[in-house]
Amino acid sequence: MVKFIMETLSNRSFILQTSSGQCSRLRRLKNGVPQGSVLSAMLFNVYIHDLPDTASRKYGYADDLAIMLSRPTWKAMEEGLNEDMGTLVAYLRRWRLQLSVGKSVAAAYHLSTREARRELEVRVDNKCLEVQQAPKYLGVRLSAASLEQPGEPPLRRCEYPPKPWSSLQRNTALQSGAEALMRERDTTSIQSTCTELDGWLKSVDKSGLPGKFKAWVYQHGILPRILWPLLWYILRVFWRRGRIPDQWRVAEGVWIPKEENSTQLDQFRIISLLCVEAKVFFSAVSKRLCTYLAENTYIDTSVQKGGISGMPGCLEHTGVVTQLIREARENKGNLSVLWLDLENAFGSIPHKLVQFTLTKHHVPSRCRDLIADYYSNFRMRVSSGAITSSWHKVEIGIITGCTISVTLFSLAMNMLTKSAEPECRGPRTNSGQRQPPIRAFMDDLTVMTESVPGCRWILKGLEELVEWARMRFKPAKSRSMVLRKGKVVDKFRFNIADTAIPSISEKPVKSLGKVFDCSLRDTTSIQSTCTELDGWLKSVDKSGLPGKFKAWVYQHGILPRILWPLLVYAVPISTVETLERR
Template identity: 45%
Template sequence: MVCLIYCIKNVQTLKSGYTKFSEEHGATSRSICEQWMSADGVYIPKEQNSTEINQFRPISVLNVEGKIFFSVMASRLTKYLTENGYINTSVQKGGIPGVSGCLEHATMIWEAIQRAKSEKLNLDVIWLDLSNAYGSVPHQIIQLALRMYHVPEDIQVMLDDYFSGFRMRFSTNSYTTDWINLEIGIAMGCTISPILFVMAMEVILKAAENSAGPANLGGGCYMPPLKAFMDDTTIICSKEDETRRMLERLDILMAWCRMKFKPKKSRSLSVRKGKIDATTIFTVASQQIPTVSQEPVKSLGRWYDSSMKDTKRGLETVELATEGLLAINRCGLQGKLKVWCLQFMLISELL
């Protein structure tokens, strides 16, 4: 326990020292240690009462030294991409430090719906769910993104070697599988994976963004037709033909990448002259997308339904805040720790 506390208190010093070591050894040799490319897989449930394999998410338990090395690389790669404007943060807000992506996107999407309602405008909003996002992104699209954004060749070679040699195994109470090569997808649990996934998605989003113009929200207010947070992609258009064109373009691009959307988990909302229109149906992957009139959807922490009202959400927030404050007050923690729970746990949950 003493050793653990020491490491936590001195994590920045340890990381700085490891950064220097990785510069002197890893970056010069351009080789990845074999132990860093081996992972034990753990399945965690994605929902309550999960029984089928597709209801679980595989998380990779990796070598700690390797995770520190790739966290340094990820930090520098993120800084490089943002400082050079390679990631459009008005569209993609996932994996970007210092950006409250969920809150910002959810607020802007809700504001667009409310403006369409009050100004009696036309608006289409489609929430798209990507099937097995991390596990289906091809390594080729990652290499394409690295070349497209002029990432140094040394880094490209290291990442290519890393994913080419990456292997996993899974254990249960009774047996352990053989080692399996990761031929497609990226490992959840690897510190470099989030920014690489963002780069891959950015390639797709940039290829689709010109399929529709900005959504007209009235009063000289316009919004980009695409919003993304990691793999959660939302289409916002004020013209139905542009919505269909954007949806078709994204569908083609995903098929080209050997990825696909889940129509059953996607949702659409159509507003015509300020009122909900349940008759407008969109399709993706040759299947109909359910409307919010049929099934409400929760995206980035906010519920959307055919009422286009926030009354229920307000009541739920008050109830959650009351229960959370009572729970914090009843716990046996010191006062300053209760404040920490309020600031970093309850408030973030309410937002």
């Protein structure tokens, strides 16, 4: 499509003809789009759609653009308009466009004030725009009378001094203004927001917090009517200023082993213990950011399953992968699958990639600046036993344990995976629905295609994108599987940076709690689950604990571990009944 459009625009010539019949010579156009073409309007809109973020609101129709700004003072309005006009002019020059100063006009609409005689002064390249009382925009005359709404004070132009109000008019205006202010407070009042704040505080995992933070949550839970309005007021101040306090930009790191018998540093991950106030604040930011991304469909939930609130992720991801493998085995079809794992994904994602992703998805500048300020001077120290490191600045990676880190990571991974999708199409289900070739759950990627070359194309595209993002895959933890006529074959190999990816025939893979091996069946995994359950029950029986403590261990330790295998594996009813009798 791009080549076709470029070929159409590059080889275009025209002839001018006057009413008297005179014609010019044939000339070739190097700029512009052909007027009258059905494609020109769309190409022009695509060319100028990414206007820069400004304080004023922008309304565009083809090449006509209107910017509107409301400020409490005349000086603030002039400064805001001049600043926004400078930003727009710089953007237009960058894209080789020019603003027509002679056809641009300015107008001001306001209530009667002491500055009614002032003229609005908006400059572009040291030229003042013409001020009109009732400019015409898209065939509509924008006068003060046409903008009045029923029940509102009339709008006044700045051509005559305002008439003094009587005592009755002044009291009526003050009363209506007070009522409007109260109505606004009802929609964003402290009491209504404290209900939402209550949900955020209850969602914080209190068991993983240090003692002083536990006491903080306990204190705020006991006295919500007194302390929560004060907390919400503090959070609003930080949101309005766009600055994060230094006390929120520190974390205590704790080493958590990734696997059994971990001895090397790369076999551990850091879990950050953060300030509870910061968790509450960024819970609000994360929730609003998720709502913004979901309403604008910036995140494809059929591709990225993790990090999106209200979206079933882990179970749906595993279920779709299992269904495609089962259908290919039963129908004797072809399927190529790659399970890819990123090395230290959370700790290696650059901050520049996060900011680039937020800008690419048109996240408002206030939210972007707030996140940039949060990561600009974040410090951390880690502890292991009695040894504690010194404070060091986090210059790469996002903070594990922060409530907004999951959303930022999901958004960045969604951009990378969607960029590699055009390399090849995904497989079809028995119902005829085409599935995406890449599925992601946070940093776990699953590539599924019907052909081996298509899988290699996607792997190459992902490798280039991940290298551009200064990240890398871990071939040792990645796995590959190729089905030919419903059977697993080992003659095809996939490489990452000249390192071969092991197949599931060599090493089975455990993806999101489910084991995939070369048998493509769940029999071995079900037997292993039953054996593990027997071991857990025997350990509890031999522990010597009283009966109620054994029941607590079973309820909160063993039962949650056994429920997930029962969900992801096709466990027979007879096996479930046997487990219940134990």
